[in-house]
Amino acid sequence: MKPSIQISAKLTSKDGSEEATLTFDRAVVGGWTGRDKAALQHHIDELAKIGVQAPAKTPMFYRVGVSRLTGAQAIEVIGDGSSGEVEYTLIKHAGRIWVGAASDHTDRVYEHMGITVAKQLCDKPLANEFWPLDEVEDHWDQIRIRATIRESGEDVVYQEGTVAGLLSPQELLGHLRDEGDDLIEGTLLFGGTCGAIGGVRYSDRFTLELADPVLGRSIRHSYDVIPVPIKG
Structure with a gap:
């Protein structure tokens, strides 16, 4: 039997919202998904500063345990060596692809030892709201992703940009199919992120947002980060 988790979600479309229970049995993290090669190199360079080896190819797809969602x-x-990353996500539900938002929270201390290991060490908080992809595809590049962190008691912008810098959902899914995989029901796929403003760093509070300025709506989620003491 495959492990799975269930999440209560809100499916929001132009016709309104409905509550749904989503069951996930697989989590796939798309990495190095920048469409803008300069921005992608910036992200590779900022991680290289903390010892993370450059990828053999781009994009890459990493599996993490579904229980991390x-x-x-x-x-x-x-400890205090991890950080969040705001990302758009894709799921398939009732035959339709939906877009959401999540944080690919990653342990930066262990990342130089292996990205898969570093990603597996941290839970992946996700917002509980999703939009139909077909409602946003015609203005996809205007969708914005944003993250703030708490520093010295204040919210500071940590990441900000449009998804135009990342592979589009169809491009991302095309690369996934090239690897003999696909987005099937029960899979949550992370779509990538943009660079951190001021460098990758720890914070005890992370807020992520996916905003659609055309339809005037946003998906948002905040979470606290609680360190477990390292005693051996």
Whole structure:
């Protein structure tokens, strides 16, 4: 039997919202998904500063345990060496592809030892709202992703940009199919991120947002980061 988790979600379309229980049995993290090669190199360079080896190819797809997905408002991490990453996500539900938002929270201390290991060490908080992809595809590049962190008691912009810098959903899914995989029901796929403003760093509070300025709506989620003491 495959492990799975269930998340109570809100499916929001132009016709309104409905509640749904989503069951996930697989989580796939798309990495190095920049469409803009200069921005992609910036992200590679900023991670190289903390010892992360450049990828053999781009994009890459990393599997993490599905139990790492969570809708919780707080996660526990090892010490203070991790950080969040705002990303758009894709799921398939009732035959339709939906867009959401999540944080690919990653342990930066262990990342230089292996990206898969570093990603597996942290929970992946996700917002509980999703939009139909077909409602946003005609203005996809205007969708914005944004993250703030708490520093010295204040919210500071940590990441900000449009998804125009990333592979589009169809491009991302095309690369996934090239690897003999596909987005099937039960899979949550992370679509990539933009660079951190001021460098990758730890914070005890992370807020992520996916905003659609055309339809005037946004998906948002905040969570606290609670360090577990390292005693051996």
